[in-house]
Amino acid sequence: MDLGEINPVLLLASLMVAATPLLLAAIGELVVEKAGVLNLGVEGMMIVGAISGFAISVETGSPWLGFVAAAIGGAVLSLLFVLLTQVALANQVASGLALTLFGLGFSALLGQSYVGIKPPSMGDIHIPLISDIPVIGPILFQHDPILYVGIALTAAVWATLKYTRVGLILRAVGENHDAAHALGYKVIKIRIMAILFGGACAGLGGAYISLIRVPQWTEGMTAGVGWIALALVVFASWKPWRALLGAYLFGGITVLQLNLQAAGVAIPVEYLAMSPYIITILVLVILSADKSSAPASLGRIFHASH
Amino acid sequence: MIVLEKRPQPSKAWSYATPLVAVIATMVFGGILFAILGKNPIEAIGTIFWEPLFGEFAFYYRPQLLVKGAPLVLIAIGLSLGFRAGIWNIGAEGQYIMGAIFGAGAGLAFYPLDAFYIFPIMVIAGAFGGWLWAMIPAFLKVRFGTNEILVSLMLVYVAEQFLASVSLGLLKNPEGFGFPGSRNLQSYESAHNAELIAGSGMHWGVVAAFIAVIFSYILLNRHMLGFHIRLTGEAPRAAKFAGVNPARLILFCLGLSGALAGLAGMFEVSGPSGVVSIDFNVGYGFTAIIVAFLGRLHPVGILLAGGLMALTYIGGEIAQSQLGLPAAAIQVFQGMLLFFLLAFDLLTNYRIRAARSEVA
Numbered sequence: 001m002d003l004g005e006i007n008p009v010l011l012l013a014s015l016m017v018a019a020t021p022l023l024l025a026a027i028g029e030l031v032v033e034k035a036g037v038l039n040l041g042v043e044g045m046m047i048v049g050a051i052s053g054f055a056i057s058v059e060t061g062s063p064w065l066g067f068v069a070a071a072i073g074g075a076v077l078s079l080l081f082v083l084l085t086q087v088a089l090a091n092q093v094a095s096g097l098a099l100t101l102f103g104l105g106f107s108a109l110l111g112q113s114y115v116g117i118k119p120p121s122m123g124d125i126h127i128p129l130i131s132d133i134p135v136i137g138p139i140l141f142q143h144d145p146i147l148y149v150g151i152a153l154t155a156a157v158w159a160t161l162k163y164t165r166v167g168l169i170l171r172a173v174g175e176n177h178d179a180a181h182a183l184g185y186k187v188i189k190i191r192i193m194a195i196l197f198g199g200a201c202a203g204l205g206g207a208y209i210s211l212i213r214v215p216q217w218t219e220g221m222t223a224g225v226g227w228i229a230l231a232l233v234v235f236a237s238w239k240p241w242r243a244l245l246g247a248y249l250f251g252g253i254t255v256l257q258l259n260l261q262a263a264g265v266a267i268p269v270e271y272l273a274m275s276p277y278i279i280t281i282l283v284l285v286i287l288s289a290d291k292s293s294a295p296a297s298l299g300r301i302f303h304a305s306h
Numbered sequence: 307m308i309v310l311e312k313r314p315q316p317s318k319a320w321s322y323a324t325p326l327v328a329v330i331a332t333m334v335f336g337g338i339l340f341a342i343l344g345k346n347p348i349e350a351i352g353t354i355f356w357e358p359l360f361g362e363f364a365f366y367y368r369p370q371l372l373v374k375g376a377p378l379v380l381i382a383i384g385l386s387l388g389f390r391a392g393i394w395n396i397g398a399e400g401q402y403i404m405g406a407i408f409g410a411g412a413g414l415a416f417y418p419l420d421a422f423y424i425f426p427i428m429v430i431a432g433a434f435g436g437w438l439w440a441m442i443p444a445f446l447k448v449r450f451g452t453n454e455i456l457v458s459l460m461l462v463y464v465a466e467q468f469l470a471s472v473s474l475g476l477l478k479n480p481e482g483f484g485f486p487g488s489r490n491l492q493s494y495e496s497a498h499n500a501e502l503i504a505g506s507g508m509h510w511g512v513v514a515a516f517i518a519v520i521f522s523y524i525l526l527n528r529h530m531l532g533f534h535i536r537l538t539g540e541a542p543r544a545a546k547f548a549g550v551n552p553a554r555l556i557l558f559c560l561g562l563s564g565a566l567a568g569l570a571g572m573f574e575v576s577g578p579s580g581v582v583s584i585d586f587n588v589g590y591g592f593t594a595i596i597v598a599f600l601g602r603l604h605p606v607g608i609l610l611a612g613g614l615m616a617l618t619y620i621g622g623e624i625a626q627s628q629l630g631l632p633a634a635a636i637q638v639f640q641g642m643l644l645f646f647l648l649a650f651d652l653l654t655n656y657r658i659r660a661a662r663s664e665v666a
């Protein structure tokens with residue numbers, strides 16, 4: 001065992017990469033839940049995003065097109081959730097589970113001929129001067145563009161929810177859909193847009209795993225990241241910047257346990273691999289005492305009787 | 307323009323019909339999927355649903371129906387009680403794994419002793435393992451109000467890692483030439499969950515599944531606790547006024563579903579599977595969620611749904627070897643079934659009407 005082999009600069013740099021899929025999925029789900037919808041299908045939308053992004057990048061040679069395809073893939077799958085919960089008024093918990101089960105199978109089917117292929121690389125951005133600053137440069141300014149898209153998206157969601165009319169309406173729908181309906185807002189339409197946005201974000205997050213973080217395609221490769229993203233939304237008390245903080249925290253744990261595995265710490269590999277899930281549970285326990293910030297209409301079915 | 311009108315009472319007729327409609331819709335869309343994959347859809351559907359029951363080798367496949375159906379029914383019965391009360395245990399896969407580890411561990415601890423009491427001890431240990439694993443989300447929910455969906459699911463990943471750990475360490479076969487995996491319980495007679503009638507597929511797990519169906523039927527229809535479960539699900543406020551203790555209900559529903567999932571794991575590891583290995587679990591815990599819904603959370607319905615799902619597993623395997631249908635296609639097929647079921651449930655609770663065009 002040699003803890004000295006762990007390079008703190010590389011550790012922090014890879015922490016940001018590990019956190020990005022979580023962040024993308026969590027920000028999307030945050031918007032969905034702010035609109036009063038609980039979509040438990042994040043894992044399914046992520047894995048479908050992962051394979052559609054992977055397949056399109058390999059076929060076209062362009063990772064950018066891959067990410068576009070991933071967002072579309074995630075949104076298309078979330079359209080199924082829309083049909084179930086907003087049109088057929090089905091139970092949201094059951095529908096979300098259905099989405100995940102279906103997504104895992106569907107992605108495995110799509111991905112059969114893509115196992116073991118290397119996707120085209122996106123390449124890291126390099127800003128002269130800033131990227132060359134010792135320590136800070138490699139940690140913060142030498143990453144792929146999507147990582148910065150994730151951070152920008154967090155800022156955009158925060159500003160939209162806080163300062164714009166659209167954000168206000170979205171929150172009104174999530175807090176009290178009957179009142180919002182009485183005011184003349186199209187509750188179902190707003191929720192559909194939110195769900196599609198969430199699907200697209202989850203798709204991006206999935207593609208980030210298959211195109212940048214790993215980069216490879218294997219069945220079920222999201223391995224619970226979608227579920228951790230759901231926990232992250234609770235952790236963040238539905239606040240975007242806290243979601244960013246949470247994503248870095250969980251990213252940090254993941255990277256640290258991988259580094260400890262590589263350094264050959266005396267703890268068995270399996271127990272280290274368990275740690276992100278156990279820590280998620282612990283965090284949920286600590287934070288679940290306060291439920292006041294949850295959108296009041298979360299998970300309730302809206303049906304306009306007249 | 308079409309509008310939905312909420313029915314004052316869910317339609318009885320539709321609640322029986324929707325699972326059938328969903329199965330037919332799944333066959334149609336599944337057929338389209340298989341056609342896209344370049345297979346003859348009628349041949350594929352026929353292989354999945356007909357071959358295992360009435361085909362040339364049905365004598366081999368029919369017992370398999372019991373072997374695959376038993377764990378699904380056993381787990382789904384437990385889940386259905388919680389689902390009825392709005393308690394969502396979706397980590398049955400983890401409880402199934404822990405039941406198998408505890409059960410097999412208890413049996414292997416006696417190796418090579420030959421005694422009648424070993425198997426009963428394993429049964430208790432298996433149920434205990436699953437119960438223990440389910441009590442984690444139950445306790446956290448009761449004590450801290452933590453979301454049981456996320457906790458029970460996270461524990462699946464923890465259980466999978468634990469399974470990897472014990473099959474490489476604690477329970478590894480000392481005479482296994484270094485290969486991962488435990489001793490084969492099938493060749494340890496006192497711990498073997500053997501077929502009760504040779505060639506029938508009937509083992510103790512199948513018996514347990516039937517007993518679970520009967521008990522859950524009695525519980526739901528003849529017992530106060532079952533009434534409380536139904537009341538909490540259908541009218542939570544009324545349940546509160548009626549003095550239902552929600553904490554007790556959570557502990558009971560999660561605990562029981564965990565114990566049943568644990569039993570399923572234990573019967574599987576000591577019978578059809580035989581060894582604790584890294585790839586021991588095949589997703590029964592998740593498929594059981596589909597079974598529970600397909601069976602309308604009703605014990606008899608679950609029994610039928612479990613049989614149907616087992617059929618798609620076996621038929622899927624036949625279609626894989628005979629037609630080269632990918633394994634994932636069957637998974638998609640099963641996922642589709644849950645989709646259609648949830649979608650057609652609309653007809654149970656709502657009436658579809660053409661709206662009058664006048665402005666009210």
